[in-house]
Amino acid sequence: MIINATQIREGMILNLEGELFRVSWTMHRTPGKGNACMQTKLKNIQTGKNLEQRFMSSERVEKADLESKDMQFLYKDGDGFVFMDNATFEQYTLSEDLIGSAKSYLKEEISYVVTFFQGTPVGINMPKTVDIKVTSAPPEIRKATASSSLRPIELENGLTVLAPAFIKEGDVVRINTESNEYIERV
Numbered sequence: 392m393i394i395n396a397t398q399i400r401e402g403m404i405l406n407l408e409g410e411l412f413r414v415s416w417t418m419h420r421t422p423g424k425g426n427a428c429m430q431t432k433l434k435n436i437q438t439g440k441n442l443e444q445r446f447m448s449s450e451r452v453e454k455a456d457l458e459s460k461d462m463q464f465l466y467k468d469g470d471g472f473v474f475m476d477n478a479t480f481e482q483y484t485l486s487e488d489l490i491g492s493a494k495s496y497l498k499e500e501i502s503y504v505v506t507f508f509q510g511t512p513v514g515i516n517m518p519k520t521v522d523i524k525v526t527s528a529p530p531e532i533r534k535a536t537a538s539s540s541l542r543p544i545e546l547e548n549g550l551t552v553l554a555p556a557f558i559k560e561g562d563v564v565r566i567n568t569e570s571n572e573y574i575e576r577v
Contacts, residue, residue: 392456396450407452412436415441418431462505464499467497474503523566525546542554552573564576
């Protein structure tokens with residue numbers, strides 16, 4: 392699918408000269424003099440190499456034609472993360488580079504949407520939020536202040552996030568998977 396360069400967004404996968412690149416950052420620049428452009432940072436899906444690319448606003452780029460499948464996460468092994476297609480029961484191993492920071496939020500026997508390009512897995516779509524159990528939280532310290540203070544808590548997936556003082560060990564909290572930030576107690 393051909394799109395205008397101004398439609399490029401983070402997370403998109405572009406097909407540039409036969410190679411697939413995931414857009415990791417974008418910025419629309421409109422200088423006072425000259426033409427507007429779309430500044431991007433791209434990561435090659437096959438090689439993992441980073442690339443900075445500037446597209447003129449009038450340029451057209453090819454957005455990769457992707458297929459999405461619901462797949463269940465089975466387990467992590469030495470080669471990567473093993474997923475099973477919910478419809479055909481076929482298993483695929485996704486590399487750690489492909490999974491990226493989403494690896495912290497994978498739970499066994501939970502289904503995720505995996506994207507494919509021409510039969511090859513190229514990415515995973517994580518939900519915006521996940522609910523995770525708190526494994527350790529420092530005790531609340533009573534202060535003579537009305538302001539709320541954040542303190543580090545540890546989650547069952549090994550992440551440490553800042554949360555309000557009322558969060559206790561054993562609570563389940565909702566975390567934003569994109570920013571790794573506490574949202575609310577569930």
